[in-house]
Amino acid sequence: MHKGILSIIGDTPLVRLERAIEDCHFNLIAKMEACNPGGSIKDRSALKLIDHGIETAAINVGTTIVESSSGNMGIGLAQACAYYGLSFICVVDPKATVQNIRLLETYGAHVEMVTQPDAGTGEFLQARINRVQELLGAIENSFWPDQYSNIYNALAHHQTMHEIAVALDGKLDYLFCATSTCGTLRGCAEYVRDNGVQTKIIAVDAIGSVIFGGPKAKRLVPGHGAAVRPPLYRPGLAETCIQVSDLDCIVGCRRLAQREAILAGGSSGGMLMAVEQFKENIPANSTCVVILADRGERYLDTIYSDVWVKEHFGEVSQLWAKAEKKKPACLTATY
Numbered sequence: 001m002h003k004g005i006l007s008i009i010g011d012t013p014l015v016r017l018e019r020a021i022e023d024c025h026f027n028l029i030a031k032m033e034a035c036n037p038g039g040s041i042k043d044r045s046a047l048k049l050i051d052h053g054i055e056t057a058a059i060n061v062g063t064t065i066v067e068s069s070s071g072n073m074g075i076g077l078a079q080a081c082a083y084y085g086l087s088f089i090c091v092v093d094p095k096a097t098v099q100n101i102r103l104l105e106t107y108g109a110h111v112e113m114v115t116q117p118d119a120g121t122g123e124f125l126q127a128r129i130n131r132v133q134e135l136l137g138a139i140e141n142s143f144w145p146d147q148y149s150n151i152y153n154a155l156a157h158h159q160t161m162h163e164i165a166v167a168l169d170g171k172l173d174y175l176f177c178a179t180s181t182c183g184t185l186r187g188c189a190e191y192v193r194d195n196g197v198q199t200k201i202i203a204v205d206a207i208g209s210v211i212f213g214g215p216k217a218k219r220l221v222p223g224h225g226a227a228v229r230p231p232l233y234r235p236g237l238a239e240t241c242i243q244v245s246d247l248d249c250i251v252g253c254r255r256l257a258q259r260e261a262i263l264a265g266g267s268s269g270g271m272l273m274a275v276e277q278f279k280e281n282i283p284a285n286s287t288c289v290v291i292l293a294d295r296g297e298r299y300l301d302t303i304y305s306d307v308w309v310k311e312h313f314g315e316v317s318q319l320w321a322k323a324e325k326k327k328p329a330c331l332t333a334t335y
């Protein structure tokens with residue numbers, strides 16, 4: 001018997017993917033972060049940040065938690081705050097989906113919407129941070145987890161990597177890891193470094209994200225990618241970085257659903273297509289883990305909606321051919 005919902009965060013299962021990649025010459029395994037009770041890998045970070053705040057007395061019974069997030073981190077924090085009886089203000093922007101706002105409110109979070117991008121940068125991200133700062137100034141006894149800078153976000157993922165390493169008895173050749181705050185990447189990479197695990201880490205980022213360089217561009221699939229390089233980023237965390245497009249995410253998600261009966265979120269589809277792009281570099285019989293960060297239900301009106309896909313990317317029946325024709329977007333330098 002588990003003691004409360006937060007105690008079942010983590011220890012997510014590994015599932016062998018035997019159908020997603022045709023004629024696959026290596027073992028491909030998915031770490032199913034959708035099995036966290038809030039539906040994503042961010043449950044781990046949210047819990048770690050709140051628990052650390054409680055342990056250091058930065059958070060007490062009357063504290064209001066304030067964070068900027070339109071997605072999984074907000075939901076993870078809303079879940080943890082609901083369990084601990086803490087007030088939570090989640091600052092979102094108009095890109096937040098109706099479903100995510102409903103989920104946040106259902107957990108009892110107060111949702112604050114910024115309506116205009118920051119005048120200086122043109123970014124909603126900066127506008128959300130500005131609003132967080134205003135709220136922190138205005139609310140006595142408030143606490144900002146600050147997922148982009150707080151090292152405890154990364155420390156939460158030492159455990160993620162530990163679970164994988166233990167389950168595979170240290171025999172893991174490649175880990176594919178999606179990036180946004182870089183919490184997962186940094187936590188897993190530092191665990192590998194500090195524990196002598198012989199695993200090559202492949203970062204998977206969005207085309208149009210600036211984390212690993214490259215020009216900033218509009219992205220439609222939320223979750224992975226960042227418009228500003230996060231303070232948690234460090235050079236050298238990954239062997240290489242593969243950038244995936246929104247179209248890759250859509251094709252990969254639909255492939256996971258059709259071939260593996262896994263209904264996963266956008267970055268998971270991108271991860272599968274990153275493996276597809278990189279597969280010729282993987283020696284036969286290697287073992288590869290892809291971290292599938294979240295559930296697909298949050299993307300029913302976008303990635304899994306033929307109407308939405310047709311509006312943004314054209315005929316659904318031609319998507320696979322389009323994605324396959326695209327030149328691999330594998331970056332070459334060391335990351």
Ligand SMILES: Cc1ncc(COP(=O)(O)O)c(C=O)c1O
Nearest residue numbers: 179180181182183184223267293
């Ligand atoms: C769906 C999804 N994939 C990947 C990531 C990237 O994780 P991280 O913030 O640890 O870099 C996130 C982060 O919110 C996410 O929501």
